[in-house]
Amino acid sequence: xxxxxxxxxxxxxxxxxxxxxxxxxxxxxxxxxxxxxxxxxxxxxxxxxxxxxxxxxxxxxxxxxxxxxxxxxxxxxxxxxxxxxxxxxxxxxxxxxxxxxxxxxxxxxxxxxxx
Amino acid sequence: xxxxxxxxxxxxxxxxxxxxxxxxxxxxxxxxxxxxxxxxxxxxxxxxxxxxxxxxxxxxxxxxxxxxxxxxxxxxxxxxxxxxxxxxxxxxxxxxxxxxxxxxxxxxxxxx
Numbered sequence: 124x125x126x127x128x129x130x131x132x133x134x135x136x137x138x139x140x141x142x143x144x145x146x147x148x149x150x151x152x153x154x155x156x157x158x159x160x161x162x163x164x165x166x167x168x169x170x171x172x173x174x175x176x177x178x179x180x181x182x183x184x185x186x187x188x189x190x191x192x193x194x195x196x197x198x199x200x201x202x203x204x205x206x207x208x209x210x211x212x213x214x215x216x217x218x219x220x221x222x223x224x225x226x227x228x229x230x231x232x233x234x235x236x237x238x
Numbered sequence: 239x240x241x242x243x244x245x246x247x248x249x250x251x252x253x254x255x256x257x258x259x260x261x262x263x264x265x266x267x268x269x270x271x272x273x274x275x276x277x278x279x280x281x282x283x284x285x286x287x288x289x290x291x292x293x294x295x296x297x298x299x300x301x302x303x304x305x306x307x308x309x310x311x312x313x314x315x316x317x318x319x320x321x322x323x324x325x326x327x328x329x330x331x332x333x334x335x336x337x338x339x340x341x342x343x344x345x346x347x348x349x350x
Contacts, residue, residue, distance in 0.1 A: 136316075156337055165341050171337060181337065215282075231281040
């Protein structure tokens with residue numbers, strides 16, 4: 124069974140640029156959630172995708188957007204990068220979505236630095 | 239709303255000491271409760287979970303009991319090892335919501 128994978132592992136961007144982060148969900152999982160973890164903080168929910176549709180969103184502006192593909196992999200896009208977007212971005216996959224109580228399994232994360 | 243409060247760290251213990259990391263939560267109904275661990279430079283790994291009151295989650299010598307009367311899910315281990323050094327996150331999942339709510343994490347350092 125393949126776990127959750129994310130790419131790239133590290134990324135450096137400058138303010139105003141755009142970035143795309145990628146996530147492959149664990150085999151058999153149809154739900155992907157994205158979290159932002161600032162240094163020294165707990166992860167904060169960005170949004171979730173279930174069967175290619177957005178299924179809930181946290182308190183993040185519209186310049187954070189996403190996609191889920193038919194194979195359940197997912198992308199997180201961030202436009203007009205700001206310094207405060209520097210963080211570890213975590214992807215988690217699970218089975219069920221729509222508020223069903225299923226354990227989320229996390230990938231290793233992408234560390235984004237915005238200069 | 240839903241929230242999790244963890245004891246502030248960092249926590250430094252000698253090898254073989256007893257560990258307790260406190261976690262309390264605020265949520266309506268009956269959330270599921272989790273402990274995740276994050277080793278340096280890595281993502282989160284599920285350590286243990288409990289889905290209903292009085293359940294005890296356990297893994298790798300760690301235990302936590304879901305106490306609805308005190309809205310707590312404290313993490314314990316009888317004898318810590320150097321390899322347990324990591325950041326520990328308590329989290330809840332509320333049925334009907336879409337996401338985990340995390341505490342701010344507690345950094346544990348175990349010294350030989």
